[in-house]
Amino acid sequence: MKDLHQFLISPSQAAQQHGPHDRIVMSSRVRLARNLRDLAFPGWAKKPERVKILETILPAVSALPEMADSFAEAMDNLTALDKQILVERHLISREHAAKNVGSGIVLNREESFCVMINEEDHLRMQALRPGFQIREAWNAIDRLDSTLEKKLNFAFDNELGYLTACPTNLGTGIRVSAMLHLPGLVLAEQINPIIQSVNKLGLAVRGLYGEGTEALGNIFQVSNQMTLGESESSIVERLEKVLSQIIEHEENARQTLLEKKKKVVFNHIGRAYGILANAHLISSKETMNQLSFLRLGVDMELFPGTNRALVDELFLTTQPAHLQKQISDKLTAEERDLIRADMVRERLKSVSRPVTQ
Amino acid sequence: MQCCVCKEKPATVHLTQIVGEKMQKLDLCEDCAKAKGINDPTSFAMADLMLGLGASQELDPSAGAVEVKCPRCGFSQADFKKSGRLGCPECYQTFAEGLAGLLKTMHKGTRHVGKAPEALRKSRETGDRLKLLQKKLNKAILTEDFETAAALRDEIKGLSGAAPAKAAK
Numbered sequence: 001m002k003d004l005h006q007f008l009i010s011p012s013q014a015a016q017q018h019g020p021h022d023r024i025v026m027s028s029r030v031r032l033a034r035n036l037r038d039l040a041f042p043g044w045a046k047k048p049e050r051v052k053i054l055e056t057i058l059p060a061v062s063a064l065p066e067m068a069d070s071f072a073e074a075m076d077n078l079t080a081l082d083k084q085i086l087v088e089r090h091l092i093s094r095e096h097a098a099k100n101v102g103s104g105i106v107l108n109r110e111e112s113f114c115v116m117i118n119e120e121d122h123l124r125m126q127a128l129r130p131g132f133q134i135r136e137a138w139n140a141i142d143r144l145d146s147t148l149e150k151k152l153n154f155a156f157d158n159e160l161g162y163l164t165a166c167p168t169n170l171g172t173g174i175r176v177s178a179m180l181h182l183p184g185l186v187l188a189e190q191i192n193p194i195i196q197s198v199n200k201l202g203l204a205v206r207g208l209y210g211e212g213t214e215a216l217g218n219i220f221q222v223s224n225q226m227t228l229g230e231s232e233s234s235i236v237e238r239l240e241k242v243l244s245q246i247i248e249h250e251e252n253a254r255q256t257l258l259e260k261k262k263k264v265v266f267n268h269i270g271r272a273y274g275i276l277a278n279a280h281l282i283s284s285k286e287t288m289n290q291l292s293f294l295r296l297g298v299d300m301e302l303f304p305g306t307n308r309a310l311v312d313e314l315f316l317t318t319q320p321a322h323l324q325k326q327i328s329d330k331l332t333a334e335e336r337d338l339i340r341a342d343m344v345r346e347r348l349k350s351v352s353r354p355v356t357q
Numbered sequence: 358m359q360c361c362v363c364k365e366k367p368a369t370v371h372l373t374q375i376v377g378e379k380m381q382k383l384d385l386c387e388d389c390a391k392a393k394g395i396n397d398p399t400s401f402a403m404a405d406l407m408l409g410l411g412a413s414q415e416l417d418p419s420a421g422a423v424e425v426k427c428p429r430c431g432f433s434q435a436d437f438k439k440s441g442r443l444g445c446p447e448c449y450q451t452f453a454e455g456l457a458g459l460l461k462t463m464h465k466g467t468r469h470v471g472k473a474p475e476a477l478r479k480s481r482e483t484g485d486r487l488k489l490l491q492k493k494l495n496k497a498i499l500t501e502d503f504e505t506a507a508a509l510r511d512e513i514k515g516l517s518g519a520a521p522a523k524a525a526k
Contacts, residue, residue: 035446040430044444120442142472149474155446158481160460161469163446167459170449171469202465229466 004082005325007071008089009111015312019131023299023308024247026179026219027090030137030236031126032145033164033173037155041165042103042118050102050118057117060151061106061125066113066144075103081329084321090128090179092116113144120165121173123148132243134176138236161228171228176239179208180246183218183296184253187265194249195220202226203242208288217288217315222246258300266356269297277348281334282341287318302354314347360386427451487516 019025035041036057042050054074062072075083075096083097091107096119104117116124125148127141155163161171169175185191195205204225207215222243224235257265272293275282282290295311297303316322318340324331327339360368361384368384426433432444434452443449449456460467473481490513497506 037446038429040432040445041443043440043442044430044432044436145472146475149476154474156474156477157446157449157469158477158484159468160449161471161473163449165442167443167456168463170460171464172471174471226464228460228464229468229470230464231471233471 001073001077002071004071004073004078004085007107007109008085011313011316011322012309014089014111014316015309017130019129019133021247022131024181024250025132025243026130026181026312028129028132028134028137028178029090029126029176030134030141031124031175031177032141033121033162033169033175034123034125034145034148034152035155035163035165036122037153039122041120042122043120043165045102047102053122054102054104054117057123057152058104058106060148061115061117061123063151064144064147066140066147067106067108067115069109070106072106073104074101075105076100078105081321081324085325088316088319088321093119093124095119096124112140121169123152132178132247134178134239134243135236138174138176138232142232168225169227172230172232172235174227174232174235175223176236177221177223178239178243180220180222180243180250181218181292181295182220182246182250183292184250184257186218187261187268188253188257190249190253191220194246198222198242198246201238201242203239216285217292219288219292254296254300265296265300266302266354268293269300269302269354270356273297273303273348273351273354276344277351278345279341280345281337282344283337284319284323284340287340287344288315291315291318297354302356303351304355306351310347310351314344318344358384360384360389362386362389425451483516487513490516 019028036053039045039053040049042053045053058072058074061067062070078086083092086092086105087094087097089111091111091114092105093116096103096105096116099118102118106115106117107113112128114126114128116126125141125144127137127144129137129140157163162173164170164173182191185194198205202225204221204223206221206223208217208219208221222239224239227235230238272290276287276290276294291311291314294303295308298306298308298311317326320336323336323340323343331339358368360366363386366386366388369387370385370390372383372385424433424435427444427448428451429447430445432448432451434455437443437452443452457467490509494506494509494513497503497509
């Protein structure tokens with residue numbers, strides 16, 4: 001068995017990945033839901049049937065050219081900590097992390113493809129890209145799906161399209177999403193009207209870890225909700241338009257804040273720096289929220305010489321499972337808060353106070 | 358007006374969402390609205406809500422009648438009500454009637470548009486074409502345009518000979 005932690009890209013490398021508009025769009029993802037014909041969906045299938053499905057799908061996916069060098073494993077061979085790390089990296093869903101016997105994962109070396117086996121559907125295939133690249137992600141996952149359909153018999157109906165466990169995914173089985181960092185819109189108090197108008201367009205806005213999570217660190221996920229009656233390319237196009245508009249609104253909000261509410265912005269960034277550089281106990285939630293303002297400060301060039309990658313790396317390494325992996329998985333929450341604060345102070349030693357004239 | 362969730366208390370929260378050309382409406386009482394998290398617009402997504410509602414409303418047309426079970430996997434309507442998920446691909450046939458209304462509120466359309474497995478793509482296109490021709494044929498017969506009707510009939514014959522029976526369904 002390959003060691004997951006030797007396989008995974010290091011947090012510093014992960015933070016170095018760049019893509020278009022990555023100031024605001026942290027990452028893009030397209031996932032397709034597919035199921036095998038004539039077999040019960042994972043939530044209804046009995047354990048032996050799920051195991052059989054996994055044994056059919058796992059080798060088929062691992063043999064794909066895109067997955068030539070991959071980490072392919074049954075979920076019951078991963079520790080709870082491993083799974084949590086995969087969630088913090090946004091490679092698997094929280095639902096999938098709760099799976100054991102009969103579920104699996106195939107992740108390629110570049111971490112540009114991650115396939116979940118027997119999550120809610122037999123197959124949840126994802127293409128991941130840094131920055132604003134939803135079209136590239138769609139093209140990539142479309143190709144992978146076309147290769148895979150030659151080996152596996154997907155459940156498909158002429159009227160209803162690809163059949164999925166939940167009727168909300170029926171048809172294309174596609175979910176196109178982007179993770180956005182929107183501190184400007186939050187500070188300018190424009191975020192709620194934006195969320196509402198995005199909702200009105202039939203798109204969902206969620207927190208950092210998807211369904212039912214809060215928007216920690218001013219990070220929001222925007223994705224399509226409807227999957228039946230609209231083609232993949234039209235969904236991608238619609239998302240592209242909406243996301244471009246959100247990017248524009250965020251840039252405008254930052255500009256306006258600097259012109260009209262400079263002190264408010266400097267106050268948030270200065271306090272964030274003060275806390276992160278000096279705290280001795282800090283929760284992961286507070287860390288995320290303060291790092292968000294530090295990231296904004298870097299974007300606004302208040303920390304000359306500091307790279308955004310430093311902040312993005314801390315976004316990852318300060319999360320509970322990543323922290324436990326570096327130290328020990330037997331840490332209490334308070335010990336974690338202490339170690340987290342030590343780590344952040346250490347990393348911010350090289351960063352000088354924000355330059356606000 | 359009654360709340361559409363508990364069907365007991367009067368509805369005081371009214372929501373309207375316009376998606377494409379369709380309007381979705383919900384009328385809820387204060388308690389149900391709170392329970393569904395509607396006073397917090399940031400966490401609220403209409404489709405999430407519709408699913409829960411639709412599951413109890415639309416999939417239960419035969420309450421009191423014999424419970425329908427999927428012949429392939431044994432899944433029942435009660436199971437759907439509990440989980441909001443279906444048992445197997447064939448359940449979409451088994452529960453087609455109950456699902457139709459639910460799909461309409463949930464999605465942009467009720468017919469798949471977009472990618473299809475390559476092996477099925479051709480038969481799918483032929484099926485679409487046949488449907489269109491049949492429609493034209495009916496119209497031609499109604500308007501007594503028999504010349505066009507004959508031509509259409511021949512085209513349909515040619516196509517259905519080439520396509521597998523399943524596609525013509």
